[in-house]
Amino acid sequence: MKPFTFERATSGADAAAAAERHPGAKFVAGGTNLLDLMKLEIETPTHLIDVNSLGLDKIEKTPEGGLRIGALVRNTELAADENVRRDYGVLSQALVAGASGQLRNMATTAGNLLQRTRCPYFYDTNQPCNKRNPGTGCGAIGGYSRQHAVIGVSDACIATHPSDMAVAMRVLDATVETIRPDGSQRKIPIAEFHRLPGDKPHIDTVLMAGELITAVTLPKPIGGRQIYRKVRDRASFAFALVSVAAIVQRDGSGRVALGGVAHKPWRIEAAEAEMPNGAKAVVARLLAGAKPTNENAFKIKLVERALASVLAEAKGA
């Protein structure tokens, strides 16, 4: 690990301002991904700003009837929250499908959104990787790509976003709230928060330098049968090959977002018009234009079957 200086921030505005004062600074909350990457010297911050004392750890009702989730709410607390379990069940299910009990006790809401990819070429510093080291090429294209993205890919990168939580937040139309070093705040719809790789795969999100996430808000509950289905190589503590977050209403209409298939949680609202026509019809539009590799082409069929299973479960209840 490279040496770094360390400070404990006392307010969101202070933290963002400190980040501007120290080029090369990073915020640390749970640290479960950042510490891993720092040990491998994939992340090499020169200054760490500990944001754990900012008090952003509450879940509150919003005047609009939704929920405001503080950036530092741990994954365990969010999954266990009574309102989340009752009104946003897909989010609770997604959270408990991710990581391990120990990691969920550390990982925060904002940190979960900011996880880096788990692409093995990103982690292996002997391999080329445009995300880790821009301009060096992509080891996964033409390499071992079974876990990689099938849609929204570029010639520079086929990595996936690893979060389960973010997929549920995408289907729930969450909004990310931030504060910037100049003290101004902004609200970013989750659909616009994560980027596709394009020719700049080293940039994961639209956050600007020094911008700190303060909360994620959920709109008023929309009811429906909410299901998160994760398909992976083992039954627990593994990243998704594919995952489906779905909200299905009584009349068969609904929403669906996918994990494990793209550089961001994947949702195409237009495809949801096909919900009453079944999984095959939905997936045909949701994954139209997919560019899988020989090794991960199975994901398209897997998404279709996972969604079919989710729709059958929703109908049966």
Added chain:
Amino acid sequence: MRTGGEHMSNPEDCELKGGASEESEIVHNDTGITRREFIIAGTATVAATMLPTLAYGQTPQQPKLVQPQMAKVALKVNGTSHELELDTRTTLLDALREHLRLTGSKKGCDQGQCGACTVIVNGRRINSCLTLAAMHQGDSVTTIEGLGTPDNLHPMQQAFVKCDGYQCGYCTAGQICSAVAMLNEIKAGIPSHAMADITAQPKLTGAELRERMSGNICRCGAYSNIAEAITEIAGRTV
């Protein structure tokens, strides 16, 4: 049935094998050195015997010297307050093992996958390898040494001994800390992936136990005995 010469079936021996008591700087031989010192001495010997081969090559490049940055942190560990000044890079695990000499918590994978480093911080189990000591200002940490002692075992430690919930013992401290906190999570109603209905109150079934303990790997594969030990304690407390 397990095989291997290291496996001792006498329950009294288990106390010494388990990560719970580990060596605890106890001297088990007549040389007067602990296992920890013995391993360190052995490593130095190997390094010394390797030195001459380097002399044939070019002078090895001197690694660039790095200036460590220090940070102060106050921790309460097993009820005792400590004021430490540490290199900012020190993980909580390294602070416990290398600075406070609490070597019960183990470094397995050092990347949050194996759970051998599990400790309980402010009542919650976490991977101490994936968090910096400096991030725990004012926190209260319980390690395996704080759960029980060789003379006064925690019930979960007793159950692991009774049920033979280990073979080599390396994962045991993490398994026990994790199991103790996991039962409290169930009591607190924290849901898991094993629940068919996310709004229900959790119960400790076999499937629940396996799901909730999936962050603790046992390379010897003592899982059935570990599950038996945890179930025995859960029967009393959940």
